[in-house]
Amino acid sequence: MSAFPITRPSLLLRLRDRENHGAWSEFLEIYEPVIYRLARRRQLQDADAREIVQEVLLRVAAAIDRFDPEASGSFRGWLSQTTRRVVVDRFRRLAATACPVGGQSDPFAEVADGSENPFEVEFDLEHRRQLFRCAAEHLQRELSATSWTAFWRTAVQGHPARVVASQLGISEGAVYVARCRVLKRIREFIELREAE
Amino acid sequence: MVAVNRSSWGKAYQSHCDEDVLKGLLDESLSAEMQAVAEDHLAVCAPCRDRLETLAAAPALWTETRSIFEADESTRHATATLYAVRPEQIPSDDTTTSWLRAIVQRSPEDDSRSLGHIDRYRIDSVIGSGGMGVVAAGFDEQLARPVAIKFLAPHLAGLAPARRRFAREARAAAAIVHPAIMPIYSVSENSHPPYLVMPLVGSVTAGRSLQQRIDREGPLDLEAALGIAAQVAEGLAAAHERGVVHRDIKPGNILMEENSPRVLIGDFGLARAIDDATVTVSGMVAGTPQYMSPEQAAGEAVRAASDLFSLGSVLYAMLTGRPPFVADSPIAVLRKVIDTPVQPVVDRVESLPPWVDRLVRLLMVKDPNARIVSAAEAAQLLRETEAHVRNPSRYPLPDRLGPPHRLKTKSTITAMIAAIALLMVGGSLPLLRQQTPQGSDDRSTPGVDSPETLSTGQTSSGSSVTAIERSAAPIETDVSWHWDALPVELQQIRDSLHELERDLNLDTVGFESIDDRRHRGQPASGTAAQ
Structure with a gap:
């Protein structure tokens, strides 16, 4: 077992079909922001970060057929390594144009790795955060505004249920039910996507 | 259904919630009454609240959710609390x-x-x-x-x-x-x-789509709504003539020109390509299925009639300010689209004349074969009603929207009598269902409208239906037979049966033969895998 969740093959298999827009938008919705944020966190400018996103996505598109869904190691691991390689390349190129350096072993790899966590761990953390954000975005669209607000104000902002109930004009019990329904939906969303 | 009846609930209320009740609360499967009782109990019972929370998700996930959203809230996702803002309008990223x-x-x-x-x-x-x-x-x-x-x-x-x-x-x-x-x-x-x-249609300030207009202004007045629906129907008629089905008619795809009553249907043709994205492999619906037709929601083939159902839903939204089927999850919406009769528009907006509901129902019949025949016909009908609203004395209401001669009160009892008579005379409902498509095909040919042609063309079902008409409305004076109203009537009977079923709290298995069997094939996993 890998230290990270093994990627379930279904999304991978679906991504092989280039016309499966559902799979691709599902993929992009999660991973585009993840790659972008990781790049930005390494002090890369917006334009550079975007190009990194493009580069990584192109590599995904090119490699998706060759990627063996049955092979050990997760697709996410591969993706995080690819992202890291592209980031390192970018540093190298930036350095080459800014001030040519030579002889060094590979200072750029060190820059690419964060100070606290290895790249792959950070990638996974960011991926997890993005899952929550996507869940929030999807569920806000799907659930009634009242349910979502009841959840947000009590479970995230920590307001008392009684207060939120009177703000929303519903019963206190309904606030408890709404926030639990929302969290259950968040859990289900994350479980489903995490599995891929 | 949750296996807790009301008498045993009384006991549970005294002590603590049954696990089934808690699960039912989370799954939204409790009756409104049961849910209200459970909510009252939760308001005063901390242990049950804790159990409900743990059932929803492990404590660690509550903590994680809070810490992630809290961190986001302080930065970019501050918008998430502005729940009044429609999520689509929040710049995603x-x-x-x-x-x-x-x-x-x-x-x-x-x-x-x-x-x-x-x-x-x-x-x-x-x-x-x-x-x-x-x-x-x-x-x-x-x-x-x-x-x-x-x-x-x-x-x-x-x-x-x-x-x-x-x-x-x-x-x-x-x-x-x-x-x-x-x-x-x-x-x-x-x-x-x-x-x-x-x-480029519309503007940032005036908005670009019908959706934005409904969001901003609420329900439209009847004449404006009919005018827009008529334009959409005319556009659809032109497309259907060329064999192009839109598949995604919804207020967001109907664009409004600034300072002009003119509308444009957008996303034509492309809707087909995007359709793959609406149902994912897991069976989860990615988009909002609120304007989908039942056959689309059930994963069946989409045809021109599907656009007409969606048009009906759009008309409904224009008149009432909200989509016809609303639920807390897309799956629940799908389920409603497939088998819940739509609430009459006049129930939501009392100022509307009753014929508006009959008009909406002609478009929103669940069975695509029983729907209004074509977009062209819908367009004509909508134009006629628009003229009628503008000048009722000069333009009479189209005949087919006049008060029905039968089942006028639409009482459950009448519907039951009609249904029983139907079962007795016609054999069974499924038999009749099989006949209706043939009937609707016939109607598409001009001149085949007359009852004579029909009764000779379809002996058994034609006569059986006539028999019901008579049995249900013996004092009918109008001898001409409103064939056009039949699909609506049938739908009303089906709807009434559904209501009855719910009222009597019958096990679904018992009633499956009537209407549910057809809808078994709900979007199952793997439908859009290719």
Whole structure:
């Protein structure tokens, strides 16, 4: 077992079909922001970060057929390594144009790795955060505004249920039910996507 | 259904909630009454609240959720609390603009307001995005006119089949020339990525779509709603004539010209391509299925009649300010679209005349074969009603929307008698169902409308239906037989049976034979795998 969740093959298999827009938008919705944020966190400018996103996505598109869904190691691991390689390349190129350096072993790899966590761990953390954000975005669209607000104000902002109930004009019990329904939906969303 | 009856609930209320009740609360499967009782109990019972929370998710997930959202709230996701803002209007991320920036060429003379240029178009801002690509507002510098440019997403743009499909559908859309259909100015198939150019409709301030207008103004007045619906029906008639089905008629796809009653149906043809994205492999519906037809929701084949159901739903939304089927999850919406009778518009907006409900029902019949026959017919009917609303003395209400002669009160008892008579005389409902498609096909030929032709053409079902008509309405004076009203009547009977079923709390298995069997094939896993 890998230290990270093994990627379930279904999304991978679906991504092989280039016309499966559902799979691709599902993929992009999660991973585009993840790659972008990781790049930005390494002090890369917006334009550079975007190009990194493009580069990584192109590599995904090119490699998706060759990627063996049955092979050990997760697709996410591969993706995080690819992202890291592209980031390192970018540093190298930036350095080459800014001030040519030579002889060094590979200072750029060190820059690419964060100070606290290895790249792959950070990638996974960011991926997890993005899952929550996507869940929030999807569920806000799907659930009634009242349910979502009841959840947000009590479970995230920590307001008392009684207060939120009177703000929303519903019963206190309904606030408890709404926030639990929302969290259950968040859990289900994350479980489903995490599995891929 | 949760296996707790009301008498045992009394006991549970005294002590603690049954686990089934808690699960029912989370799954939204309790009756309204039961839910209210359970909510009252939760308000005073901390242990049950804890159990409910743990059932929803482990404590660790509550903590994690809070810490992630809290951190986000302090930065970008502050918007999430502004729940009054529609989520679609919250800029999803700058990633949408990001790839657009990567595509366009920036030259020194571009000012800061524009993102750059593609060919002869200046790209100003992103106005929409979806699974297929992004729509940007721009300006055609050669012809000096504002344009909307739809780009195929770059990950698809590199792929030959996707490009071919994009081009094919752009051409199909461009081929339908009609005042109510968004024209296509040009298609650039060979650029990277391919894009198509359309007029830019509406404005940031006035809004661009019917959805935005409903959001802003609430229900439209009857005449305006009928006028818009008629235009959409006319556009659909033109498209259907060329064999193009839209598949995604919804207020968001109906664009409004500024200071003009004119509307344009957008996303023609492309809707077909995007359709793959609506139902994912897991069976989860990604989009909002509120305007879907039942056959679409059930994963069955989509046809011209499906657009007409969606048109009915749009009309419903215009009149009431909200979509006909609302639930807390897309799956629940789908279920309602498939088997819940729509609440009469007049129940929601009491000022509407009763015939409006009959009009909506002609479009929103669950069985596609029983729906109004064609978009052209719907357009004509809508135009007639629009004229009637404007000048009732000069333009009488179309006959088929007059008060029904039978089941006028639509009481459950009458419906039951009718249903029983139907079962007795006609054999069974499923038999009749099989007959209706034939009937509706017949109707599409002009002149076959008359009851004579029908009764000779279809001996058994024709006579059986007539028998019911008589048995249910013995004092009927009007001898001419309103065949057109029949689908609506049948639907009403089916709806009444559904209501009855719910009232009597019958086990669904018992009633399955009547209407549910057909809808078994709900979007199952793997439907959109290819």
